[in-house]
Amino acid sequence: MIWTTWRQFRGQALVGVIGLALIAAYFLYLGFDIRDSYDSYRAQCASLADCGPQLSQFSADYENTLLYLAALLGLIPGLLGMFWGAPLVARELEAGTQRLVWSQSVTRRHWLAVKLALVGLASMVVAGAASLLLTWAASPVDQVADNRFSTILFGARNIAPIAYAAFAFVLGTLIGLLVRRTVPAMALTILAFVVFQFLVPNVIRPHFLPAEHLTMPMTVQAINQARSLGSITGAPVVKGLTVPDAWVTDVSELLTKTGEPLDEGIFNECFTNAPETGTAEGPYGDTAVCLAKHDVHVEVAYQPTSRYWSFQWLESAFYLVLAGLLAGFGFWRLQRRPS
Numbered sequence: 001m002i003w004t005t006w007r008q009f010r011g012q013a014l015v016g017v018i019g020l021a022l023i024a025a026y027f028l029y030l031g032f033d034i035r036d037s038y039d040s041y042r043a044q045c046a047s048l049a050d051c052g053p054q055l056s057q058f059s060a061d062y063e064n065t066l067l068y069l070a071a072l073l074g075l076i077p078g079l080l081g082m083f084w085g086a087p088l089v090a091r092e093l094e095a096g097t098q099r100l101v102w103s104q105s106v107t108r109r110h111w112l113a114v115k116l117a118l119v120g121l122a123s124m125v126v127a128g129a130a131s132l133l134l135t136w137a138a139s140p141v142d143q144v145a146d147n148r149f150s151t152i153l154f155g156a157r158n159i160a161p162i163a164y165a166a167f168a169f170v171l172g173t174l175i176g177l178l179v180r181r182t183v184p185a186m187a188l189t190i191l192a193f194v195v196f197q198f199l200v201p202n203v204i205r206p207h208f209l210p211a212e213h214l215t216m217p218m219t220v221q222a223i224n225q226a227r228s229l230g231s232i233t234g235a236p237v238v239k240g241l242t243v244p245d246a247w248v249t250d251v252s253e254l255l256t257k258t259g260e261p262l263d264e265g266i267f268n269e270c271f272t273n274a275p276e277t278g279t280a281e282g283p284y285g286d287t288a289v290c291l292a293k294h295d296v297h298v299e300v301a302y303q304p305t306s307r308y309w310s311f312q313w314l315e316s317a318f319y320l321v322l323a324g325l326l327a328g329f330g331f332w333r334l335q336r337r338p339s
Contacts, residue, residue: 009084009118009119009122012083012084012119013122016080016084016122016126019126020126020129020130023130023133024129024133027133027134027136027137028133028137030065030137031133031136031137031138034062034137034138034140034141035140037058037061037062038058038140041054041055041057041058042054055144056144058140058141058144059141059144059145062138062141063141063145066134066138066141066153067152067153069134069138069156070134070152070153070155070156070157071152071156073130073131073134073156073161074152074155074156074161074197076126076127076130076161076165077123077127077161077164077165077167077168077169077193078164078168078189078190078193078194078197079190080123080126080127080165080168080169081123081165081167081168081169081170081171081172081189081190081193082168082172082186082189082190082193083186084119084122084123084169084172085119085120085123085168085169085170085171085172085173085175085176085189086172086173086175086176086182086185086186086188086189087176087182087185087186088115088119088172088173088176089112089115089173089176089177090175090176090177090179090180090181090182090185091176091182093176093177093180094180094181094182108334108335109331109334109335112330112331112334113331115173116169116170116173116327116330119169120166120169120170123165123166123168123169124162124165124166124169126165127161127162127164127165128159128161128162128165130161131156131157131158131159131160131161131162132158134156134157135157135158138157142157146245146305148305148308149247149303149305149308149311151201151202154201154311154312155197155201158309158312159312159313159316160312160315160316160319162316163315163316163317163318163319163320163323164197164319166319166320166323167193167196167319167320167322167323167326168189168193169323170323170326170327170330171189171192171193171323171326172185172186172189173327173330174326174327174329174330174333175188175189175192176189177330177333177334178333200315200318204318205311205315206249206250206301206303208310208311208314208315208318209303209307209310209311209314211249211250211301211302211303212246212301212302212303212304213299213300213301213302214299214300214302215297215298215299215300216297216298216299216300217295217296217297245304245305245306246302246303246304246305247302247303247304247305248300248301248302249301249302249303250300250301251298251299251300251301253298254267254291254296254297254298255296255297255298255299256294256295256296257294257295257297262291262294262296266294267291269290270290270291
């Protein structure tokens with residue numbers, strides 16, 4: 001059974017090896033280029049008291065490139081599930097070739113288990129190797145930028161993509177088992193994976209560990225960190241706030257000293273009628289001075305960056321458990337379906 005599965009899969013495996021070799025060649029080139037640039041910027045800092053501007057420029061030089069690469073690599077698990085997982089069973093059910101195997105000594109569960117183990121392991125190896133190559137190439141920039149909790153970057157670094165690949169592959173296999181048509185199963189697999197990759201970072205990931213909390217007064221600096229000042233109840237008012245060395249997961253609306261939401265009339269009065277004469281720091285400086293008279297503050301929920309690896313392990317475990325549950329359902333469904 002293992003030999004049969006390998007012969008069916010060897011063409012796809014060859015494509016995966018070639019693709020991984022191309023990725024490795026580019027990331028090795030990029031990694032050495034980033035390290036040369038990092039050494040150059042560090043050399044410029046030798047005679048300077050503050051190296052911050054140089055390191056910020058170094059990070060900015062590669063920020064967009066690494067972001068695009070992370071987005072592309074984030075699709076690899078989904079593509080593996082689409083092209084390796086979805087056709088794995090659907091193609092055989094569509095053609096009816098599974099009956100030949102089931103009429104021999106191989107049981108249905110043994111048949112499915114071998115396919116899941118062999119091709120699933122290959123999927124995890126490809127996704128993991130690509131992720132580790134990108135992690136190595138980008139490590140100097142990640143150390144300087146310190147934004148590893150970014151949704152796109154987090155999902156393309158270290159161990160999480162290995163679990164994504166396992167989940168996407170099992171998901172594709174299960175969809176193929178249920179749909180029994182290759183092309184629809186492939187389309188549904190990539191769609192379902194994209195939906196999961198949107199929901200988990202925004203809805204589930206922030207709650208893997210209890211958040212830390214702090215109160216931030218609405219100072220001039222806090223106002224100028226905000227993206228806009230259009231509404232006291234809308235997210236754009238507060239989502240621009242940052243906390244050093246932390247991933248901000250939630251920020252309250254503007255609150256008074258008693259913890260009650262700030263009256264909209266007071267906010268509009270400060271925002272509209274503040275002189276903005278330049279007597280206070282920043283474009284919204286006078287607005288901040290006005291709000292400060294009412295002891296306005298926001299409550300921030302955040303995850304310290306020291307928890308990064310905890311989140312990597314927790315999210316990986318979450319996806320692996322999902323993959324195990326899907327696989328278990330697949331074994332149950334295969335045993336019950338008519339031959």
